[in-house]
Amino acid sequence: MSFELHGAVAVVTGAGSGIGRASARAFARRGARVVVTDLDGARAQAVADELGEFGAASISAACDVTDLDDLQFVRDLALERFGRVDLVMNNVGILAVGPAEDIPLEAWQRVIDVNLLSVVRSNLVFLPLLLEQGAGHVVNTASTAGLLPYGFDRLPYTATKHAVVGLSEALALYLRPRGVGVSCLCPAGVATNIVEQMTFYGKPAPPKGPRFPVVDAESVGELVADGVSENRFLLLTAQEAADELRELGADVDMYLSRLIKDTR
Template sequence: METFEGRGAVITGGASGIGFASAQEFTRRGARVVLADIDQSALDAAVEQLRSAGAEAHGVICDVTKLDAVEHLADESFRLLGEVNLVFNNAGIAYAGPVADVTHGDWRWVIDVDLWGPIHGVEAFLPRLVEQGGDRHIMFTASFAGMVGNAGLGPYSVAKFGVVALAEGLARELKGEGIGVSVLCPMIVDTPLMANSERTRSDAYGDRSEQAAAIAQALIAPTDENVRPDDIARLTADAVLANRLYILPHSASRESIRRRFERIDRTFTEQAAGGWTH
């Protein structure tokens, strides 16, 4: 994409945090947007705020864990916008706690939202984007936890590593189609992610332990040093126009990412020193 002017953008998890900040940034640059969210009241307020600023904005209730709901979102998005140029698979929840304490319900909840949600976005939108042609870009919100595994973030890292892998694979596959792909991998951002996560957990996943919730609150709670959502949104919009695959807002993550790949590379040397020749 060379411009946001007149382009149609769909953003899941669009009623708050990075999703809403991105909607504000995209519309400021001339885009028309469909916001998707599971929270009707927050969605209505977000759409109204965008419209009051002069933007074309629409809202569609969507539970990204359900393929039929995301397919409905795609139907409505093409109906409302006519053409969809950008799909931002941003909806997600936060989870923290030792793997030994993770319940089966916790695993299902995190994977359903944070990994199946983006997969459903690809299933529902990609065939139509390929057929449509023109300016097209698919985006994902992953995490620094999708680049470097860390203690206390097991299920979350599993899901976010999957999102990064999905983006990397799609970038290779879609290059010939002229469809750009980007994956956002922030550290902690100043958003109400923790509160929103707990509020949207359905009874189908059972109760979460108080210990895990307390650990998550401590690990993910925003501080004054966190990057703001509107700063992330500007970087994200610039990355779309530059067709940049990775979006890495926190320079503090660079050293950890470098060390991870150095450890991987060093393994080949250590194995060779031990006589492995294959």
């Protein structure tokens, strides 16, 4: 099963910046019509304007992924303007950063609402369309923090990204036999505006360098577009993460001991 981006209609959330913007650009470069959505409607509009350079018709909408009505509005807009939706990229993520004992319950609830329940809302809104078509593709943006236990100072992020990976795997089992592909993007460091999405609590941890190589957003957009076209599930920006996954799978206790020793 492969997916033809040329002529497809793609909805991308959080597409006003970073990975979402780069993915929207990569989809448009391959001839997709993109519905660029973001909490910040002006940013979304600026990206939709940029996509004009690729010749494909693109539109924008302000959309808060914590609001079911906003997602329904985006679906209706896409149907009205383009008549269909083929590709949905659930891309928004925020972080609450700090020691486990200092991150308040409200911050946990907010991160769960944005990072995890946004995907649940999107499924409720868009899956009926894709299932009826018997064709399409869903991309969920998780993180290497959803595969490996390294984000100990950002537990709500780690927990929700693990949940997005698990949800995506199970969704692939359900959707693939019904003609709908699923990809799970698990980037390591990417140069974006992600720091804007961080809220800090308690005493800051001593700064540490990136665990894996940091890449630019544009290359991640290309990775996503290739992964969708080839119907690949796991999209990694750092192959080192795959090696660590194997190490984790071979012996979790040994892996955790090694990480604790390395981070001392």
